[in-house]
Amino acid sequence: MSFFACCTSQHRFHKKTLKKKIKSYHEGKPVPSIFANFSLKTDSSKRNFIEGEIEKLGRGNLTSQIFTYSELCFATRNFHPDYMIGEGGFGRVYKGFLKGTNQVVAVKQLNRNGFQGNREFIVEVLMLSLLHNPYLVNLVGYCADGDQRVLVYEYMVNGSLEDHLFDLPPDKKALDWSTRMKIAEGAARGLEYLHEVANPPVIYRDFKASNILLDEDFNPKLSDFGLAKLGPTGDKTHVSTRVMGTYGYCAPEYASTGQLTTKSDVYSFGVVLLEMITGRRVIDHMRPSGEQNLVTWAYPLLKDRRKFTLMADPLLEGRYPIRGLHQAIAIAAMCLQEDAELRPLISDVVTALNVLARKNVEWSDNNNNSNNSVERMILID
Known part of the structure; x- marks a missing residue:
């Protein structure tokens, strides 16, 4: 399946170029190629490559924060069942508390059951880091430690x-x-x-x-x-x-x-x-x-x-x-x-x-x- 976006070694953005494109996007200018030069490797053996690419994209280029897995374990009391607020086909969602920012968040831990979760993870991080609107949920940050794939959103008190x-x-x-x-x-x-x-x-x-x-x-x-x-x-x-x-x-x-x-x-x-x-x-x-x-x-x-x-x-x-x-x-x-x-x-x-x-x-x-x-x-x- 062809998802837009994540980098091949032949088409890697220079950080300054990506920052410039993100700035243009936020100012309402067209950015027709912001995802076009990305293509996701589909071989599940490239898991380590994907982890590295996400981290490179995240540091300094995307608006979302990078969390360690231990930080999110602390925020959710080790993903305790009492903190679970939802469950879907791609993972469970927990209510969490970020002590550093005094913020209540929703923490979605993706299932570690195949490459499809990695694709969705990458797409969502890129989408919500570049698209900002009052009617889209805010992505606070994410974690890509080892084989963990976790997304951290603003907490929506009335659920779905x-x-x-x-x-x-x-x-x-x-x-x-x-x-x-x-x-x-x-x-x-x-x-x-x-x-x-x-x-x-x-x-x-x-x-x-x-x-x-x-x-x-x-x-x-x-x-x-x-x-x-x-x-x-x-x-x-x-x-x-x-x-x-x-x-x-x-x-x-x-x-x-x-x-x-x-x-x-x-x-x-x-x-x-x-x-x-x-x-x-x-x-x-x-x-x-x-x-x-x-x-x-x-x-x-x-x-x-x-x-x-x-x-x-x-x-x-x-x-x-x-x-x-x-x-x-x-x-x-x-x-x-x-x-x-x-x-x-x-x-x-x-x-x-x-x-x-x-x-x-x-x-x-x-x-x-x-x-x-x-x-x-x-x-x-």
Whole structure:
């Protein structure tokens, strides 16, 4: 699998050159070649080479801090199970405390089960050291001691969006409508930065509820950039790559052909927005056979506005604006179109969601025949 970026001996950046490119990037100037001259060795026997290259890139060139493994053991009480706050396919996440900076952090220890983890590690360090936006999680630092691969992020006190949508315990309050729309807009703004501000553009490739983290005010930040990919540039329409990501969230054209575009992320966004509207998981084997796949279940309902209220999360208990529900479903429907060219740009999604996310908006629930352009753009036939 071809990931952008990490150096071959034939194409190593001089430190001053890399610093200059990073400075230009932070000033908003285009840096078309910042990752282009990197290529990752794929032979697992090159593990030591990768460790050395990460350390060279990290010292003085990247904005993130380098930690020793012993420092992170101290911060997490030797990665004690009581400190574990999450677990995914590529490792466990622990809550930690950095005594030197008096900072609470999230420490992700990658599984040591193959070269794929090393690739993701390198990509994430480079991505989050070069890309900075309020809607992307901040990478505090990393550790590459021996065969350890550890990432240290800012701590997001409210966990992930997934934690607040599904399988809620009886004492946990469900997210209200306005908070859901606020999270949707913020997550879309994160994608907008990657697609339309970053130069070259970045395709996130793993947009899902568990990768949207929430701070104390439920502001969202995208996390886990291990699968991120540089988007097409020049006259190219797509990048071709091995299909990666999470089942159910992948766009159909990417899943079938491996051809990846920013519109692939837009489809994934539509899936997550549908999860937020309905309170249903994208894949749920506990439901009846016809309802296990969220998009398949929703597809016929998207054709009939009279059935839109059937899609609302029961945990909302009817506390949502009818017109707002209709518009949110219309946005999701546009994002979920099978023809990628018909899906909107993520910046258009941000514009549409901005109205739904604003506080104190006076919705006219009696105006269900609104001529609003979002409502009229449901294109699923």
